[in-house]
Each structure stands twice: as C-alpha cells, then as structure tokens.
Amino acid sequence: MKWIIAFGVAAIVFGLLDGLWLRWAGPNLYRPALGDLLAAKFRFAPAALFYVIYIAGLVWFAVRPGLVYADPSVIMAGVPLAVLNGALLGGLAYATYDLTNQATLKQWATHITLIDIAWGASASALASGLATLAVLRSGY
Template structure:
C-alpha cells in the first residue's frame, strides 16, 4: 500500500505542477478568451480536488504501475498519452455536444494539452519511481 501511495504522490505532484502552470499561466488567456462567461468566477474546489484525485489514480493504476512492471519508459509515455487523449476527449467532446456555445476552437488545444501533460507526468513519475527503490 505504501508503494502505491508513494507513486500516487509523485504523479500528483508532477501532474499538479504541469496543470497548474497550464491553467494558471500559459493557457489562462486562451481559456478566458474562448470560454468567457462559461467560466466560473471562482472554481469549485471540491470538484477540482475530486478530479485530480481520480485522474491521478488513473495515471498510477493504468499507466505507471504497468510501465514499472514492464520496466518500460516507452510504455509510460505512450500509455500516458493515450489516457490523456481519451480523458480529455471525453471532457471536450461531451461539452461540445451538449453545451450551447462551447467553442470548438478550444477542443484541439485542450486535447493536445491533456495528451502531452499526461504523457509527461506519466514518464516523469515512472522515472522517479525507478530511481526510488521503495517505489519501483
């Protein structure tokens, strides 16, 4: 159980930093412009925390665990990219389908971000866990 929690903590830290930079600095102007009034004035912290916990459990269970078992950084990178693409496609394409005024222009950028961020977080988590014997 300690190994799983350690892996989770590494993945949470890496993904949290990446997504924090994206949402707070890099992508913020894009989302503000594209989503405008659809954005909440103040994000729902409980919902955001639930997303991050669930998503990082997904990274840990579906990506880094199997990649560590196979000792394959390539597996971590590719499976992370696929998980990110699927998860972000679920969000973006569902919004595009059911929310009036959801901008199609944001879909490709957000899909790319989810794919890249999850791939990087997965690979870095894998690399850190390989170097820490208690997590490998």
C-alpha cells in the same frame, strides 16, 4: 511504498504543469473563448476530487504497466510504455470532456477542444513517465 512514490510524483508533476497551464490559459484562452460558461469563482472541492481520481487513473493505467513490463536491468525500460499509456489516457479523458461539451453546449470553440486534448495527452504523458522513472530509480 512504490504506489505512494508513483502517486506522489505524478501528482506533483501533473499538479505543477496544470497549475502553470491554467494560470496562463484561464485568462488568455478559456475566458475569451468561453466567457459566461466559466464559473465566477473557482470551486476547490470538485477540482481536488478530479485530481485525486485522475492521478489514481494515471498510476493504474500508465505507471503500473510501465513497472510491470520494466526490465530490472534497464532503468528506463518501462518509461516509454508509461509515457505512451499516459498520453493515451490523457487524450481520451480530455477528449471525452471537450467533445461532450462541444456536442451539448451552445458555445464551445473547436480550438479549445484541440488544445485541451493535446494538453491532456502531453501533461499526462510527462507525469506518468516521471512517476515511473522515480519508482524504478527508488528500487521498489
């Protein structure tokens, strides 16, 4: 049950954050900087697959260590570790994507890379920390 809670909370938090971010950043940041590199229409299937895989990664690499090393007498004990691991995983994942694009595509703006890495680290940290806290508070 704790893994369902962790996955569900991480998915909701990350999904809401990323949805809000993409609604703003798509027309205001990505479209002006990347133009024709962006698809004309959003492709739901690859996005859904990314979110399922990525949230599973957050749960395994960030939430799980936060739960394993949590002190049962201190409700917040594992949260800082989950936040740190979530930030590291998010930064790594987004850096992999953006730096690969910057290395291989004709047009990829450095400011997009820097903003994306910061965004991935921040959103992943928050989703991981809140998912860990939710599991710890649930008593599982």
